[in-house]
Amino acid sequence: MFFLLTWDVEMAVTPDDFLALSKAIDGKSNCSEIELRNAYRCAYYAAHHAAKQALPRLGLALAKASNGGSHADVEVSLAAAGTYQSKRLVAQLQRLKRVRVDCDYHLDKNINANVLAVRMAEAQNAFVHLMSLGVPNAAALAE
Amino acid sequence: MAGPTPELKSNELGKRVKMIASSYADTGILNEIAWQGAFRDSLALEGTPSEPGALIARGVLLGLKQDNEGVDLSFDKYATRYGIDWGWHACRASLALFLGRPEFVVDLIEFGVPEGDIDACLGAYSYASQAGFMISASEYIAKLRVMKSEVFNTPRAEFMDEVVIASEYLRTHGINERDLADRIAAGWKVASRESNVTVLGNVDLSANEEGISFNFCLRADVDRCLAIQQLMDEALINNFDDPMFEHLSVGVFPADMGR
Numbered sequence: 001m002f003f004l005l006t007w008d009v010e011m012a013v014t015p016d017d018f019l020a021l022s023k024a025i026d027g028k029s030n031c032s033e034i035e036l037r038n039a040y041r042c043a044y045y046a047a048h049h050a051a052k053q054a055l056p057r058l059g060l061a062l063a064k065a066s067n068g069g070s071h072a073d074v075e076v077s078l079a080a081a082g083t084y085q086s087k088r089l090v091a092q093l094q095r096l097k098r099v100r101v102d103c104d105y106h107l108d109k110n111i112n113a114n115v116l117a118v119r120m121a122e123a124q125n126a127f128v129h130l131m132s133l134g135v136p137n138a139a140a141l142a143e
Numbered sequence: 144m145a146g147p148t149p150e151l152k153s154n155e156l157g158k159r160v161k162m163i164a165s166s167y168a169d170t171g172i173l174n175e176i177a178w179q180g181a182f183r184d185s186l187a188l189e190g191t192p193s194e195p196g197a198l199i200a201r202g203v204l205l206g207l208k209q210d211n212e213g214v215d216l217s218f219d220k221y222a223t224r225y226g227i228d229w230g231w232h233a234c235r236a237s238l239a240l241f242l243g244r245p246e247f248v249v250d251l252i253e254f255g256v257p258e259g260d261i262d263a264c265l266g267a268y269s270y271a272s273q274a275g276f277m278i279s280a281s282e283y284i285a286k287l288r289v290m291k292s293e294v295f296n297t298p299r300a301e302f303m304d305e306v307v308i309a310s311e312y313l314r315t316h317g318i319n320e321r322d323l324a325d326r327i328a329a330g331w332k333v334a335s336r337e338s339n340v341t342v343l344g345n346v347d348l349s350a351n352e353e354g355i356s357f358n359f360c361l362r363a364d365v366d367r368c369l370a371i372q373q374l375m376d377e378a379l380i381n382n383f384d385d386p387m388f389e390h391l392s393v394g395v396f397p398a399d400m401g402r
Contacts, residue, residue, distance in 0.1 A: 087386075087388075088376050091379075091386065091388040092376070094353075094354070094388050094392065098349065098351060098353045098392055101351050101352065102349055106351060110301065112347045112396065114396045114399075115347050115394075115396040117365060117396075118365050118372075118394075118395070118397060119394075121365050121366075121369060122369055
């Protein structure tokens with residue numbers, strides 16, 4: 001009974017877990033291609049889920065995008081804030097998503113390691129920013 | 144008996160200018176001594192049989208200094224005296240990205256590539272793809288295939304594959320290639336005006352079902368790249384009613400990770 005109750009209140013994983021895994025992989029020396037791709041995808045998902053979780057804190061509903069899947073849903077929902085900052089965050093998420101799609105689906109593509117590195121850092125920054133949104137005394141989306 | 148026809152001095156000057164420009168694109172460092180020498184020679188050759196080539200060379204040299212007015216004066220002088228030809232367009236278009244003037248590529252595309260000229264077609268492809276004219280660039284690729292260009296056996300073929308995917312994406316979504324080029328030019332201007340940062344000539348292009356990523360290479364660390372990335376995003380938001388972020392990412396990446 002206690003076990004079930006615990007399952008009800010605890011999240012299985014959090015966006016932080018994605019980021020921690022990303023850093024753990026990327027922190028290794030001489031990462032292989034598959035490790036770098038995995039590290040990046042985890043960093044991307046950290047930012048994506050952070051954005052999704054930020055929506056209710058910002059009073060925004062999860063809307064359905066006319067084109068695209070669940071990732072686009074989060075993007076259009078965040079864009080609905082209509083602020084300068086939300087536009088930039090959505091631009092970041094879309095930029096990060098493009099690289100994630102290359103990592104996950106385009107196995108034959110040679111991904112530029114330096115592009116991957118800067119996008120990884122960008123995903124980490126976006127994650128921190130998104131996690132702070134809507135939190136009292138933290139950055140506001142209305143800037 | 145007459146000996147071989149002496150080479151025009153402007154040909155030698157053109158080769159030097161090409162080397163200066165190529166080195167600048169690769170390293171981000173302009174060889175000032177070589178530049179001054181070439182510039183002086185371009186002035187000295189006015190009024191000689193080498194004048195046409197000297198005017199073009201001067202236009203390119205001034206382009207390397209981002210002297211837009213000087214570029215226009217040199218190319219206009221050539222056009223007035225000798226008319227507009229393929230060489231004029233090609234050299235002007237080679238400066239398009241560097242000067243943030245995509246209209247130079249538009250002019251070249253409208254002028255047309257000399258029929259059957261592989262080198263001209265390859266040049267047109269390079270200038271078009273670097274400036275973001277992906278549909279035109281993919282059409283040049285198709286012509287190069289018909290002409291059986293050797294370029295497909297080189298590492299450049301990989302970039303060409305991305306150009307073709309980008310062009311298909313633009314066609315599928317009904318996006319005008321000029322819209323893409325304008326946003327790339329706006330991003331370039333932001334990166335190139337930043338102090339203590341060198342924008343190198345190589346670009347990274349990736350296209351997939353989620354859109355097009357076009358990245359400039361900077362001699363800067365990751366943190367500086369991120370700061371410039373933010374400025375580029377802001378410039379696109381401020382300068383365009385629709386920055387087209389859902390289709391296009393204009394970004395930067397470091398040349399060297401230092402590890």
